[in-house]
Amino acid sequence: MPEMPEVETVRRTLLPLVKGKTIQAVTVWYPKIIASDSEQFIQQLVGKKIETIDRYAKYLLIRLSDQLTIVSHLRMEGKYRLVEVNTPKDKHDHVQIAFTDKTALRYNDVRKFGRMQLVKTGTEKEVTGISKLGCEPNSSEFTTQYLINTLSRKKKNIKNALLDQTIVAGLGNIYVDEVLWQTKIHPLSLANQIPQFQGHQLHDNINELIDLAIKKHGTTIHTYLDANGDTGDFQKLLKVYGHKGEPCSRCGVLLEKIKVSGRGTTFCPNCQVIYK
Template sequence: MPELPEVETVRRTLEPLIKDKTIKNVTVWYPKIIMGDAEQVAKQLKGKKIITVDRYGKYLLIRLSDDLTLVSHLRMEGKYRLVTPERPKQKHEHVQFEFTDGTALRYDDVRKFGRMHLVETGTERITTGIKHLGPEPNSSEFSINYFEKAMAKKKKNIKNTLLDQSVVCGLGNIYVDEVLWLSKIHPLSSAQKIPREQVKILHDNINEIMQKAIKLRGTSVHTFLDAAGTSGNYQNELKVYGHAGQPCVRCSTKLEKIKVNGRGTTICPTCQVVY
């Protein structure tokens, strides 16, 4: 699943492709992608101008004229690409936004898990899945004071805690493995038992890795491509994810892959301490 850095990269590459364009027509080939009545949503979008593209967590917020916002979650495999309307429909293309300038934006999703929800601008945190999200890394809301209090309330292991989007949003399996390795914390550690000084280190490492991953345009280890069809570069910086069986770059111990609540998790059994 694209995580925060990948979705931010999609936002940055998608916005210049579609900003200020007016929607001429919307074709929905797979209605379940659209929350609510797909036919009605298509009618509402007709004639609307794209103002900008924002993001919160892993959600894209396509801002439209007349105070409407199309909230898009890419889930596992969702991708946007700009084409011409005449191009034959590809197997996994499910929605097309045709513009008055002769171009079209298509949404491609192999697994069909992605969703789009048209709402009144300003109501996203009330009417969509965004209402369940916690603060983003590198935001004023994601303060060390907030994070310490959040950790103190969690009895579950730290990996599951960081994957909990209500605690901090935008992290997935890749970046959680990386921040825990960098912070020398074992993923099975109880969140509330991690010493305060380590919680501070973890907080700062989350911010640092998210910032760097965004700068390097995300991680491409499976199928991630941005709106321009380009791969990310952060996969070249990964220290543990995808490196099971290789020596830890910090202590040379062989990295191990374990399961944490069913999720494949790569760790250094020497560097990472269980609390």
């Protein structure tokens, strides 16, 4: 599933491809992708110009003229690409936004889990799933004290706490495993038992890890591609995710993999301290 670094990379690569283009026609091959009335979605988009693309956590915010925004969540395998408007349809293409210059933005999604919602610009934090999210890494709201105070009220394990998008928005399985290894915290540690010094380090490591992953254009494990069709590079720097049974690069003990609430979780049983 694309996490915050991957979605930010999609934003950065997609923006120069579509900025300033005017929408001529919209085709929705799979209406369930649209989280509202698909016919109304089509009608409202025609004639609008793409002004810019923003992002919040794992959501793309495609800003249009006339104060409209497409809020897009890629979910597991959603992808955007720019094609010539007459390009044959791929079987997993579900939405096409055709422009007046004869190019088209195609949304492709093997699992059909992704969603788009058209809203008034400025209301996305009130009327979409963004309303339920916490603050995102490297934001002014994501302070050390915020993280420490929030974790101190959570009785669940730290792996689940960091995956909880109402606490930290944008983290997923890959980066939670990596940051817990980096901070030497066992994934089954209770969130409210994490010492303050570890909370400080965890906060800083989350920010640094996400920043580096963005610079490396995200992580490609299975199918993630940016808007240019390129893979990310951060997978080359992963320390634990995908490395079950290999020696820990810090201490040499073999990495283990367990299930935490159904999520595969890789960690070092020697380096990572469990707090109970």
